[in-house]
Amino acid sequence: MNDARQPAEREAQPHAHAPAQDLTSLLAALHETAAERDRAGGHAAREKQWIADAGLLTLAVPHEFGGKFGGGGGANWFDVYQTIRAIATVDSALAHLLGFQCLQIVSVDVWGNDEQRARYLGDTVRERWWWGNAVNPLDTRLVATATAGGGYLLHGAKGFCSGTRGSQMMTVSAHDAVAGKSVYGVVPTTREGITVHDDWDPIGQRQTDSGTVSFDHVRLEPHEVMQRSDVPRATLRTLVSQLVLTNLFVGIAQGALDEARRYFAQYTRPWITSGVARAADDPYQLQRFGEMRLKTIGAEAMADRAARALDDAWNKGLALDAQQRAHVALATSEAKVFAHRAALDVSEALFDACGARATGAPLALDRFWRNARVHTLHDPLDYRVRDIGRYALDGTLPDVSLYT
Known part of the structure; x- marks a missing residue:
């Protein structure tokens, strides 16, 4: 029976198996409803509560204010992006919400004065605030x-x-x-x-x-x-933002590959002229999955490299200089270009691998490509490639801008 309730009504219903307060259970619960929620759209109030219950709202709050970031053994940017990426494999919209939660926290951290940082970041922990x-x-x-x-x-x-x-x-x-x-x-x-x-x-x-x-x-x-500051450390906020998007792209590529693998193993049959008994033995399919994996792991590696560069720069604090910051911007653009292409390519190749039946609307396997296509229009790819080309030719590093 079709559920005729409006999306807002469906949101209010309790989940049959509410996730435990850990990332693994959260991912399983989000994956279970991802296709349905993608079709419905609207506000994911229940799922946002799950994210809060899993303790993820304070990932980017510095340890000194009660958060998880830094403080000796605490989270760093590499860890933050791994979490965002993991959620993006099953639901890139909610991963976006968590990523932008972290970005607003960083905004207060680098633009706020001492009193503002203590007040707003501390209350984020105490009150479990979501930031818009x-x-x-x-x-x-x-x-x-x-x-x-x-x-x-x-x-x-x-x-x-x-x-x-x-x-x-x-x-x-x-x-x-x-x-x-x-x-x-x-x-x-x-x-x-x-x-x-x-x-x-x-x-x-x-x-x-x-x-x-x-x-x-x-x-x-x-x-x-x-007071927005132009000191190099404060301008890292832009790169924090760009690496949120980069890791959303990586997660989309990973998620599309995972879904393609699951669907293929369960439903895909060998082509009638392939001469093989199993679809998994088709050399063209082996090549296709090999290419999908190469693009995905390449995007992972580039994003990890950029996250480590950001961590190194962040830890320099006010000692960070403009050239060091520019190298992080370059690494970020390189990773974003690679991940942008991987997300679009892998989410499209999913259908080449799985065939016509995989386009069934209830499966919503097209959500990976649609999510990637919307987000990869955030800022033009061409200008990032231009900046990378300038560095490749004559060593010119990217200038600070709203997007680099």
Whole structure:
């Protein structure tokens, strides 16, 4: 019998087997419902609660504020990305939400003053806050008007605000036209005048809650204003963001290969002129799976290399210089290009390997390609390849930008 309830109603129903508070059980539970949720879209409130219950909301909170990051034996960026990647193998939309949770925490960590870091990062641990994002740098519709005492009124809108629905806090950026500068801050998502719109309806990444947020003369109090810094360590935030996306791509490639392998073993028959008794003995299929694996493990290796470079740079703190930072940007772009291509190629090759029956809508095996296609349009691949080419030819390192 088809479930005629609306997606919001289905979300409220308890899962038959609620996952234990560990990553392995979480992955199994997310995989069980991934195809259905991809078709339904909407807000994954139940699954976000599972992520919180698994203790993952504080992955990027520094150990000194009660989080899991650093502090001798704690998580590092390599570990954070391994977790995001693992979730992306089964559900890249929810992996995106966790990745952007980490990104907003980093925003407070590198742009906030000591009081802001202690308050907001500490409360993230104590209150188990989900963070939303209204810092889309290319969307300049949100205007900040200065008020007495150093605060602002925010009026306008921001798009692609991942994770805002169901969040308790959000980071925000706006344009102060009078001063000719950008303004950054932190606000509670439920503050008067903020409306989180349910208007996210893409072909993929359907549960990232990346819709529009509108602001109707919303207060940004003086103590909520953060100062964006251009010191090399602070600009690592951009690379943290880019490696979130990179590891989503890697996870999509891994997940597509895993699903292709499972489907192939259970359902695929040898082609009528192949001359083999088992599809797994078809030399063309062996070649296809070999190519899929090579692309996937190549993307894994490049992403791991970039994560280790980020860890090395992060640990230098304020001693990090611009050239060292630029080498991390180069490694990040190299990894992102490789992972971008792997995600698209492997998620398409899945169908070449598995055949026509694998296109059945209930299987939703196309979600890997659709998720990859949506996310790989985040910023143009060509400009990253250009930067890599410049370095290959004459050693010119990438400049700091909104995306490098």
